[in-house]
Amino acid sequence: MVTLAEVAQHAGVSASTVSYVLSGKRSISTTTRLRVEESIRELGYHPNAGARALASSRSNIIALMIPLRTDMYVPVMMEIAIAVATTARTHGYDILLLTGEEGPDAVRRVTGSGLADAMILMDVELDDERLPLLRGTDQPSVLIGLPSDTTGLTCVDLDFRATGALCVEHLAKLGHRDIAVIGEAPAVYERHTGFAERTLDGLRSRARELELRLLHRPCEGGYDAMAATLARVFDERPDTTGFVVQNESAVEPLLALLRQQGRAVPEDVSVVAVCPEQVAVQASVRLTSVAVPAQEMGRRAVEQLIAKLDGQGSDEVVLLAPELTVRASSGPAPVRS
Amino acid sequence: MVTLAEVAQHAGVSASTVSYVLSGKRSISTTTRLRVEESIRELGYHPNAGARALASSRSNIIALMIPLRTDMYVPVMMEIAIAVATTARTHGYDILLLTGEEGPDAVRRVTGSGLADAMILMDVELDDERLPLLRGTDQPSVLIGLPSDTTGLTCVDLDFRATGALCVEHLAKLGHRDIAVIGEAPAVYERHTGFAERTLDGLRSRARELELRLLHRPCEGGYDAMAATLARVFDERPDTTGFVVQNESAVEPLLALLRQQGRAVPEDVSVVAVCPEQVAVQASVRLTSVAVPAQEMGRRAVEQLIAKLDGQGSDEVVLLAPELTVRASSGPAPVRS
DNA sequence: ACGGTCTGTCGAAGCGCTTCGACGGACTAT
DNA sequence: ATAGTCCGTCGAAGCGCTTCGACAGACCGT
Structure with a gap:
């Protein structure tokens, strides 16, 4: 050497x-x-990286904690991770990949050893056990996601509350009065994942304001689960004409099942999805959707972090405004019979 | 500290x-x-990680180069990455995430700076420009994927050639004589991605041996692309009764289109997919498939690497044997009219 | 009782870099 | 002309760890 x-x-x-x-x-x-x-x-x-780190106490490495589970949003996570990695490189930083497996210990290890200068946490739960640790250290960090208490933390996320509201508004404007929400898998709610609950919150409160009926059903991905969920939905609310789907792997099953039942999209029922663009345009019906801006989130997270590392950052919550793109899956509510 | x-x-x-x-x-x-x-x-x-690295010239970090593009197999990549990360941790190593963006320079940078002790490369092309660099350094490395010349390299991959053969055999045994292969996007072939070409190779040679007719069509994901491809297939080979699909995002469109054309699966046509288990069981028809053992690949790659780092490894190509699981999408070929 | 062999511990020399203070020289201001 | 400044460079200290050789003391066989 x-x-x-x-x-x-x-x-x-x-x-x-x-x-x-x-x-x-x-x-x-x-x-x-x-x-x-x-x-x-x-x-x-x-x-030599080691010598440099030792002498300067700066490793030029950012740790990225990704969730271990792969029960949701895998492509989104991947997209974020890649955006984080490439953005970090343009600022001279490398990415250390940590899985959620180690949990809080990983935070201690990385902070304690000076392995990384800062960290980005994905898949933050509302009351995440890693948060106290982050608050108690002077190592800069940024969360992708939004916990319930954000004091002393920097967060970047899509404004899921607004996303929910936006979906409801869109359907309301088209005249739909009975809306069903096909949510993430039950496990996602059980572990109090912020984005799922916040979306639901936005959906509910806007629905209340607009005096719509809203039925929320968590749903595992796949056909069988979707079939069961759909049956229950129409059983409870036969007048349902609007669907909001927040589970990538339920989108296609839903469309197929509706078709199979002779319900045309968007003539009989409208579907709005919260999903990556790619899913929306590749589906069998081009979906009206709110995109999850994965790239943007990754990029922003890194930029916030770099600012903090340079001593300019503040503890700030960045909520990206959702954008609804109208495609072929939503239209005016059918006239009531 | x-x-x-x-x-x-x-x-x-x-x-x-x-x-x-x-x-x-x-x-x-x-x-x-x-x-x-x-x-x-x-x-x-x-x-302190830096001090340790400096004094011992061992960083206890493994670099993982993932492809930048997200035009294929994203969930598989993610699964591999996570398996790599968790396996590495059990051996006391952390993972440095590199995107393909930097290309060969990343290899130089990492080797030169001692940032990582070893590297794992994903998405290797048949004639990858990073390979000469790897051969020219004494830093251990493992490829996930198989280039055309493997001398001096350690590789881990699914045996895609055998995978192709296995799919053909399965269909042949069921009496299908005309088989269509729905492949990856054209771009994947153009850049000579090993696994795509090797699968095709396995399909073709086994088809020749068994005297089947085989038609291969690359296909972008999504409905529109699949619809166009399917039309051409039945146009050229109206007697096609067997499909082999090697593109996750073409699976569901294919099933929907077949259904729409009144072709029942598996009564009229059989479908065999090369895809992750999850896709196979969540599809609208439970798919007969060869799974891509992503976890296993990630784990094996790390283990090979650790062995090399401990001075026990050899330059060896590990090809995992494919396993075909029969599910509901394949059955006996219909009797010729 | 004596050399020989282990075992457990210590001191010191780096690993390759950053960074602080120092310093000669050229330049400016008086 | 003289002191004060600034610029460009150097030497040396030290970052926190690993590792080598040394060395007491315990233990063995004879």
Whole structure:
């Protein structure tokens, strides 16, 4: 391995000079700088990460904790993770991938060992056990998701409350009065995942304001689960004409089942989904949907974090405004018979 | 931050003793060991990663390069990544997430800086530009996927050739003579992704041996693309009764379209998919499928790598044997009219 | 009782980098 | 001309750990 000292010798300067050329923390004359840079290139020098971290107590690594479970939103997580990684690189940071498995211990380990300079947490629960740890450390962090108590925390998320409201509004405007919500798997609600509850909250309160009837049913993905759920929905509320779906893997089953039952979309029933764009446009009916802006979320999270690392950040909650795109799956409510 | 020296002082021993307690590289009397461990716990000591890396030239980090593109197999990638991360942790390693974006430079950077001790590469192309670099370094690496020339490389992958063969055999045994292959998106073939070409290879050669007619069509995901592809298939080969699908996002569209055309599955046509279990069981017809053993691949890759790091590994290609699970989407070929 | 062998512990020398203070020289202001 | 400034560079200290050689003391065989 080529070392700083070797570069220095090769360029005929001292080691500290090379270091300053690299960091730009002191002014260096153009001639020396060029000479040093030439030596670096010639020798193929790469600074040793460990030594750097030790001397500067900065690892230039951001830890990203992703949930272990894969029961939901996998493509979204992946998209966020990739956006985080690429954005971080443009700022000179690398990403350390932590799974939720270790739980709070991972936070301790990473903070304690100086492995990472900061962390991003995904899939935050409303009352997440990692939060006290984050508040108790001076290591910057950003959450993707929104816990119930955000004091002292920086969060980035889609405004799911507004998302729910938006879906209801859209259907209301089209004249639908009975709306069914096909939610995430029951487990998601049981563990109090913020986004699921907040969406529901937005749906409910807006429905109340607009005097709509709203029926919420959690639903595992897949056909069988969807079939059972759908049967119960029409059993309880035969007049249901509007659906809001917040479970990617229930979207296609729902469409197929409706078709099978002879209910046309959007003539008889309208469907609004909360899902990635790709799912919305690739479905058998192009779906009216609110997109989850995964890329944007990842990017923003990193930017917030970098700002904090540079001492400029504040503890701030960034809620991205939802956007509803009207496609072929929603239309005017049928006239009541 | 608590340091080794502080722990040593607190326990009344020298720093090196603490270090040996931690590493177990020299024998330590039980009494001292317990005392040191107690101090560690009491002070909440975590070894500094940078210092450790510098002194030992071992970072205990494995780099994982995932592809940037998300045009295929996202859930599979995610599953592999998570399996890699959790397996690595059980061996005391962390995962550094690299996206394909940087390309070969990422390899240089990581090897050069000692950021990671080893690397795992996903989404390897048949003639990948990163391979010469890997061969030219003494940093251990494992590929998930199979390039055309594997000399000097360790690879882990599903045996896609056998997978292709297995699918054909299954359909042949059921009496199907005309088989259509719905492949990955054209782009996947254009960049010579190993698994796609090898599957095709297996399909073709086994079909030839069994004297079946095989028609291969690449296909983007989604309904519209699938509809176009399907039309062309039946146009060219009206007697097609067997389908092999190797594109998750074409599965559901295919089933819906067949249904729509009045072709019953499995009475009129049989469908075999190469996809994750979850997709197979959640589809509208429970699919006969060959599963992509993502977890297993991730786990094996890490284990190979750890073996190499411990100096026991060899350059070996591990091909996991495919397993076909018969479900509801395949059955005897209809009697020719 | 004596050298020889273990066992458990310590001290010290780095690992490769950053960073602080120092310092010569060129320049400005008086 | 002289003191004060600034610029560009250097030397040295030290970041927290690992690891090697050394060395007391316990234990063995003879």
